[in-house]
Amino acid sequence: xxxxxxxxxxxxxxxxxxxxxxxxxxxxxxxxxxxxxxxxxxxxxxxxxxxxxxxxxxxxxxxxxxxxxxxxxxxxxxxxxxxxxxxxxxxxxxxxxxxxxxxxxxxxxxxxxxxxxxxxxxxxxxxxxxxxxxxxxxxxxxxxxxxxxxxxxxxxxxxxxxxxxxxxxxxxxxxxxxxxxxxxxxxx
Amino acid sequence: xxxxxxxxxxxxxxxxxxxxxxxxxxxxxxxxxxxxxxxxxxxxxxxxxxxxxxxxxxxxxxxxxxxxxxxxxxxxxxxxxxxxxxxxxxxxxxxxxxxxxxxxxxxxxxxxxxxxxxxxxxxxxxxxxxxxxxxxxxxxxxxxxxxxxxxxxxxxxxxxxxxxxxxxxxxxxxxxxxxxxxxxxxxx
Amino acid sequence: xxxxxxxxxxxxxxxxxxxxxxxxxxxxxxxxxxxxxxxxxxxxxxxxxxxxxxxxxxxxxxxxxxxxxxxxxxxxxxxxxxxxxxxxxxxxxxxxxxxxxxxxxxxxxxxxxxxxxxxxxxxxxxxxxxxxxxxxxxxxxxxxxxxxxxxxxxxxxxxxxxxxxxxxxxxxxxxxxxxxxxxxxxxx
Numbered sequence: 001x002x003x004x005x006x007x008x009x010x011x012x013x014x015x016x017x018x019x020x021x022x023x024x025x026x027x028x029x030x031x032x033x034x035x036x037x038x039x040x041x042x043x044x045x046x047x048x049x050x051x052x053x054x055x056x057x058x059x060x061x062x063x064x065x066x067x068x069x070x071x072x073x074x075x076x077x078x079x080x081x082x083x084x085x086x087x088x089x090x091x092x093x094x095x096x097x098x099x100x101x102x103x104x105x106x107x108x109x110x111x112x113x114x115x116x117x118x119x120x121x122x123x124x125x126x127x128x129x130x131x132x133x134x135x136x137x138x139x140x141x142x143x144x145x146x147x148x149x150x151x152x153x154x155x156x157x158x159x160x161x162x163x164x165x166x167x168x169x170x171x172x173x174x175x176x177x178x179x180x181x182x183x184x185x186x187x188x
Numbered sequence: 189x190x191x192x193x194x195x196x197x198x199x200x201x202x203x204x205x206x207x208x209x210x211x212x213x214x215x216x217x218x219x220x221x222x223x224x225x226x227x228x229x230x231x232x233x234x235x236x237x238x239x240x241x242x243x244x245x246x247x248x249x250x251x252x253x254x255x256x257x258x259x260x261x262x263x264x265x266x267x268x269x270x271x272x273x274x275x276x277x278x279x280x281x282x283x284x285x286x287x288x289x290x291x292x293x294x295x296x297x298x299x300x301x302x303x304x305x306x307x308x309x310x311x312x313x314x315x316x317x318x319x320x321x322x323x324x325x326x327x328x329x330x331x332x333x334x335x336x337x338x339x340x341x342x343x344x345x346x347x348x349x350x351x352x353x354x355x356x357x358x359x360x361x362x363x364x365x366x367x368x369x370x371x372x373x374x375x376x
Numbered sequence: 377x378x379x380x381x382x383x384x385x386x387x388x389x390x391x392x393x394x395x396x397x398x399x400x401x402x403x404x405x406x407x408x409x410x411x412x413x414x415x416x417x418x419x420x421x422x423x424x425x426x427x428x429x430x431x432x433x434x435x436x437x438x439x440x441x442x443x444x445x446x447x448x449x450x451x452x453x454x455x456x457x458x459x460x461x462x463x464x465x466x467x468x469x470x471x472x473x474x475x476x477x478x479x480x481x482x483x484x485x486x487x488x489x490x491x492x493x494x495x496x497x498x499x500x501x502x503x504x505x506x507x508x509x510x511x512x513x514x515x516x517x518x519x520x521x522x523x524x525x526x527x528x529x530x531x532x533x534x535x536x537x538x539x540x541x542x543x544x545x546x547x548x549x550x551x552x553x554x555x556x557x558x559x560x561x562x563x564x
Contacts, residue, residue, distance in 0.1 A: 002288075002321065003287070003288060003289050003320075003321035003322030003339055003340055004322060004340065004371075005289040005290075005321070005322030005340060006269075006289060007249075007269040007270075007271060007289045007291065008249055008268070008269045008289070029229060032227075033227045033228070037227050039408075039409045039413050040409065041405060061383075061384055069274070069275075080384070081382075081383040081384045082383075083383060086445070087445075087465065089275065089294065089295060091294055091327070099379070100378075100379060101379050101381040101382060101383045101384070102381075103383065103491070103498070105489070106465065106467055106485075106487070106489070107465060107485060109294075109295060109327065109328055111294070111327045111328075111345060113293070113294070113327070115291070115324070117324055117342050117358075117370060118370065118371065118372060122291070122324075132379075133378065133379035133381070134379030134380060134381030136491070136493055136498075139467070139485065139487045139489070139518070140485055140487075140518050142327070142328050142345060142346040144345050144346075151379055152379055152380065152381060154493050156538070157487060157518060157520050157536070157538070158518040158520075158536030158538075158550060159536075159550075160345065160346030160347075160362075160550075162344070162345070162346075170493075172538075172551075173550060173551070174346060174347075174348075174361060174362045174536075174550045175360075175361070182493060182494065183380075183494065184494060190476075190509065191475070191476060191477050191508075191509035191510030191527055191528055192510060192528065192559075193477040193478075193509070193510030193528060194457075194477060195437075195457040195458075195459060195477045195479065196437055196456070196457045196477070217417060220415075221415045221416065225415050257462070257463075277463065277482065277483060279482055279515070297482075297483060297515065297516050299482070299515045299516075299533060301481070301482070301515070303479070303512070305512055305530050305546075305558060306558065306559065306560060310479070310512075330515070330516050330533060330534040332533050332534075348533065348534030348535075348550075350532070350533070350534075362534060362535075362536075362549060362550045363548075363549070
C-alpha cells in the first residue's frame, strides 16, 4: 500500500506569507552567508545594522555571535540587551519575538516551522514564538512552534519546549516543564 | 588503575565496508564540502545529480536543502518527493533508507554509527536506519543505529529515537515512544 | 513591569579568567576558523600540533575530526587515544579534561558555560567538565557545566548530562541517569 502522504502536492504558498519578494530574500540570503553563518568575527553591531536594514526590530546593546542562522529577518524582533549565542538557529517562518535582557544560548533552536501532519499534503502550520523579557533559553534547548516562554523563565540546557512556560520559573526536561521558581523570595 | 578501554587497538576495517576506494571517497568529500556542507544555494537538482553519480538511489522530486552532511552517498536511498532540511546530518556508515514522501526536518541526525562498548577495542557496531514512506522526522530529532521508523510515523521535534517505531503513530520523547495515532479515523 | 534581569550590567571579566591576552585569543580564533571549524580535511596531527602550540595538553594518538569548535585551547586537556567527532562543540570557559581512550562522538556538546540566573546581572557561573578515562559521550549528547563523567561510563546518544555520573555505567536520558553496568562481569 502506498503512503497516503503526498508531499508532491504540498503548496509552499499556502499558510505562509514570506513577507518579501524573491530579490530581497536572495539578497538577505547572501548577507546571511557572509555576515551571519560565517565564523568570521564581524562586529556584532554590523550584524545588528544589517538585520535592521532587512526589517528586523532590534533594540540597543544586542549581542549577536557568529554562526547564527536567521531565516527571515523581517519576522524577527529582539529587545534591548538580548544575547544570541553561537550556532543558534532561528527558523522564523513566523515571527520570533525575544524580549529585552533575554539570552538565547549556544546551539539553541527556535523553530516556528511546522506542518499539519494530519493533512496528507503537509500544509504549513507555522506558529510564532515569544521569549519573554529576561528569559534564558539554555544551550542546545529547542523551542517548538507556538510556544511562549514566560518573562524571566529559565529553560535549562538541552530541554525541549513543546508547550508555553509560565514566568519566572526554572523549566527543564523533554518535554520541558516548570520545576522551581527562579527567584528565591518567591520560592515559599 | 588504567582504563580497560583500548581505543589504540581499534581496527577501522573491522565491521565496516566503506564501499568505495580512497580516491572515490576523497572525491566525494570534496564535492560534499563545496556542494552540500556549504550554505551556497546550489539548486537541489544539482545535489541530487551528484548523489546519483556517487551511487545513491534518489527518486523524483527530492528536495535537498543546503548545509546537509551526508557521509557515504553510496549507502543512501531516498524515495520520491523526500525533503531533507538544513543542517541535517546523515552519518551513514551503514545504509540509510528514506521512503517516499518522507521528511527529515532541520538539524535532525540520522546516526548509523556505533561501537560495541563491551569490547575494549570499541569495534564498529554500525546498523542501518530505515525511515518509512510518508514518515516525518521532526527538527533536531535523533535517530539511533538500527532503528526503523514505521510508515507515516511522526517523530516530534527534539525526540531521541532509540527503538523502532510502529507505522502511523505520533511518537515523542527521550526515549521516543508512540503516543497517539496520526490519522483521526484510526484513533477510535 | 520591566524585567528584573539586567544583562546590560553583566561584567564579562567577573568570574572568568580568559587565560590569555586578546592578541593570542584573536590568533587562536583565526586558526580555529581555518583549521578546526572548516570542513577541509587537514590532518588530525596538524590540529593536535596547533592545540599544543596554544597551550592544550594533548596525548598521543588523538584523533580530531573536522568541524570541531573548541573555545579556549589553553583550557583543554585530552588524554592518549582520545577521539573527537565531527561537529563537536567544546565550550570551555573553564577546563575540559578528557581522559585517555575516551570518545566524544559527533555533534556532542561539552558546555562549561553558565550564568548565575538568580543574580539579575547574570554573572558567569562557569564550571569545568571532566570525562573519565575510557568513557564514551554519545552522538548529540550534551554535558552540562560542573559534570564529571566517570571512567568507562557510556552516555548514550542524545542524552543530557546535568549531574555527574559514576564509573563504568551505561547512562541514558534527559536528565541522564545510570541504567546498567557496562561490563558484563560486574552485572550480577
